[in-house]
Amino acid sequence: MGIGKDARRLGPAGFLLLACSSGAFAQSSVTLTGLLGAGIxxxxxxxxxSNIYEDSGILRPNTLSFQGKEDLGGGLKALFYLGTLFSMNTGGILGAPGSLFSRESYxxxxxxxxxxxxxxxxxxxFDTLTVQQYAGIFYEGLYGAHQGPFPKFGVPYVIGGSYDFDRLNGEAINNSVKFKSANFSGLTFGAMYGFGGVAxxxxxxxxxxxxxxxEFGSGGVAAxxxxxxxxxxxxxxxxxxxxGVGGKYRVEAFQLAVLGTVSHNTGNGAQIDAVDTTASYDxxxxxxxxxxxxxxxxxxxxxxxxxxxxxxxLTYQLSKRTSVYGTYVWQHASGPGALARINSTQTSPSSSDAQTMVGISIMHLF
Known part of the structure; x- marks a missing residue:
């Protein structure tokens, strides 16, 4: 999900990259950022x-990213982003086979x-409902994304058929062109299209x-x-x-957010309606x-x-870049033969109508 605001400039490798590009150094920048997290x-x-295991990227996925900007003058800037997802436990790249920059590349x-x-x-x-804190997954991470007892829903290329069925965990669209407006007195909007590429x-x-x-002073609404x-x-x-439609409101250190999503498979007619209510306190x-x-x-x-x-x-920040956290999730499923299934890296659902997951982890930004 998010990338740390704190970033440092590349070392010798960064200068080599810049040396291979055109344009004045003073008007260009390339940064390397990352997020590392693992726990039990x-x-x-x-x-x-039951299962006890080492897990990585519980609250936020492990990422390594290159991003750059060049000032072209007159308020115009060129920019790029190359980000990959990987497992802290194995070092392997996550995502589609053969994908190097599996997070985003644009x-x-x-x-x-x-x-x-x-x-x-x-x-x-993801960009609006999750990043702007309308969805509970902003605080709970991977375990807080939605899955549940819906194996016949039909999300493609995922285990269990309903992994992150409403896309709040951050799914990328290939071959896409995307416009996101600037902030106009609290109002932002955007549009995106991904080409199918079928002649x-x-x-x-x-x-x-x-x-x-x-977004207004103490809250916001989004669709x-x-x-x-x-x-x-x-x-x-x-x-x-x-x-998805959401609203949020903050009073000093307390924030309340409500989000409703409707996810519909136009191929088989399956539909899941979900409602989140999230309370956060600093x-x-x-x-x-x-x-x-x-x-x-x-x-x-x-x-x-x-x-x-x-x-x-529960999250405790040891510093601006390092935090430790504990996550608890409980799910109860109902319906004929319904088996509980919390969104996670585990490959099988519960054998019953209930499932509990607990994670303790450390996360570091650079």
Whole structure:
């Protein structure tokens, strides 16, 4: 999800990169940033057995990113971003096979009115609803994303069929062009289109995302629409449509946020409606506690399964760059044969209608 605001300039390798580029050094910059996190996780029931394991990227994914800007004059800037996801436990790159920059990779231009970029980019479901703290996953991370007892929902290329079904955990769209406006007195908006690349069938396997967000002094409201088709869903003619609407309000150290999402598979007719209610409290500049209650409801295609989930995360900042945290998640599933399944790296659901996960980890930004 997010990248640390603190970054340092590249060392000798950075200067070599700059030496190979054109333009004045004084007007250009390249930075290397990263986020490293790992810890111990416990799951009460994975296919009928409890499990204790080392887990990485619980609250935020492990990332290594290169990003750069060049001042072109007159308020116009060129920019790029190359980011990869990896496992702290194995060192392996995460994402599609053969993908080097599996987080995002884009290049573009910005001016005082907005930013236009081209490449592989996350849609506005993540950029707006998660990053702007409408979704509980902002505090709970991977375990707090939505999955549940919906194996027939049909999210492509994922284990369990419903991993992050409403895209709040941050899914990238290939071959995309994206515009995000500047902030106009609290109002931002954006539009995005991902080309399917199928000759003779312009709309086949394409994707689109739209967002509007209004932030005022003590809160905000936002709405997002995302449609992502897949070659595996009705030969590229269908996909997963997500609609999310959220609101938040802060009173001093306390913030309350409510988010509703509707996720619909246009290929098989499956639909999941979900509602998040998140409360966050800053006990001090170093301590934060956040808890989220989520209700997920599947339609008849999903055997009318539904689930309740409670998440809680306590975070302590050791410094601006290093923090430790503990996460607790409990899910209860209901419906004919419904098996609880918390969103995680575990490969099997619970063998019953309940599942609990606990994680303790350290996270460092550079």
């Amino acid at each position: 996780g416990y799951t009460s029931n994975v296919g009928g057995h 290049v573009g231009l910005s001016n005082p009115y907005g930013t236009l970029t081209f490449g592989q980019q996350r849609d506005f479901t 003779g069938h312009f709309g086949n396997s394409d994707s689109s995302s739209f967002s509007v967000d209004y 997002v629409y995302t449609m992502a088709k897949s070659p595996t869903n009705d030969n590229g003619n269908a996909g997963i449509r997500n609609i 006990f001090s500049p170093f301590w934060n506690f956040a808890t989220t209650y989520t209700y997920m409801d599947g339609n008849a295609v999903l055997d009318s399964a539904h689930a309740s989930q409670v998440d809680a995360t």
